[in-house]
Amino acid sequence: MRSSAQKVKRMMLIVFSVLVAGILILAGVLLAWSPGKPVPFLDENGNLLAGSISEKIFININGVEQGMFIKGKDLKNPVLLYLHGGMPDYFLTQKYPTGPEEIFTVVWWEQRGSGLSYSPDIPQESLNVEQMVSDTIELTNYLRQRFGVEKIYLMGHSGGTFIGIQAAARAPELYYAYIGEAQMSYQLKSEQLAYEYMLRQFKENGDANMVQKLEAAPVTMTGGVPDSYNLIRDVAMHKLGIGTMHDMRSVVTGILLPSFQFREYTLGEKLNLWRAKSQSGISTLWSDMIVVDLNQSVTKLDLPVYFFEGKYDYTVNYALAKDYFEKLDSPVKGFYTFENSAHSPMFEEPEKMIKILQEDVLAGNNSIADLK
DSSP: OHHHHHHHHHHHHHHHHHHHHHHHHHHHHHHHTOOOOOOOOBOTTSSBOTTOEEEEEEEEETTEEEEEEEEESOTTSOEEEEEOSSSOOGGGGGTSOOOGGGTSEEEEEEOTTSGGGOOTTSOGGGOSHHHHHHHHHHHHHHHHHHHTOSOEEEEEETHHHHHHHHHHHHOGGGEEEEEEESOOSBHHHHHHHHHHHHHHHHHHHTOHHHHHHHHTSOOBTTTBOOHHHHHHHHHHHHHTTOSSOTTOOOHIIIIIHHHHHOTTSOHHHHHHHHHHHHHSGGGGGHHHHTTOBHHHHOOBOSSOEEEEEETTOTTTTHHHHHHHHHHOBOSSEEEEEETTOSSOHHHHSHHHHHHHIIIIITTTOOTTOSBO
């Protein structure tokens, strides 16, 4: 009996030791992956590229310290301010290089309450659409002053388009152009269309488990979006290739793991990225954003407007974005379909995006647009 008890005790000690060793190894790997310093641009000799910029900075915007990465190969290039959606996505450039830093000084801002700008001390009441629009304009003026330019370019992605298009409408004199990637229009209608599409596809695919879950959480224009639908939404969309990217089938391998492998965040910043996703930042505006119909509230922009839309995007519905574009009044506008993309054309088809930016956006025309 005593011998048997000793064996069990010894086995438990071995298991515990293995677990502790595994945790320590994992922590060591994560720390090694997390120096937290922006990668500089180097010339062909391995020296710092003259005239380039690669910074991670924090500034006070309307009373809250907020962080951003500023990346560009030539400071003489125009400035592009990028507004992310539900969570910052600059970390994806490590796995999916995009290339805008070749022709712009790109400001990858992590908005109030998100990523680098996360803090549990930020008043929850300040996380609202009006504040986000105000922050955008405040940061725009900081960038204009810092880089000595009259105007900058403004680009939003997904939820960032909801903020960006309102900032552009409010202060068009600050921007050369507004670019909406996966442009929101009326998100409640988009969610209903996504729900109907997914239910139909999973029935055709014989996925009884997903059909059961979706049928238990119907999305309607009168009943809205149930919490139970939001719990399965991302998984369902990625299974069908209508989520973040058309070829991305898993949030874990496609987003979570790349975020922890990203070397320009510290380990604490990586943890805050996900803390913010669940409890702070732009994702907390979902209930407000979903009920607003931008077709009614933003009908005119006094500056050039460009929409970049993935053909397979149901996260923010492609057809609704196209319909909104056709109604929008603007002096110059261009609509561009990305045939092999879902929700993130800049990561899925970066070469096409750069071509459009160079030939149309920077030139202020729409010569290669699908629709004008």
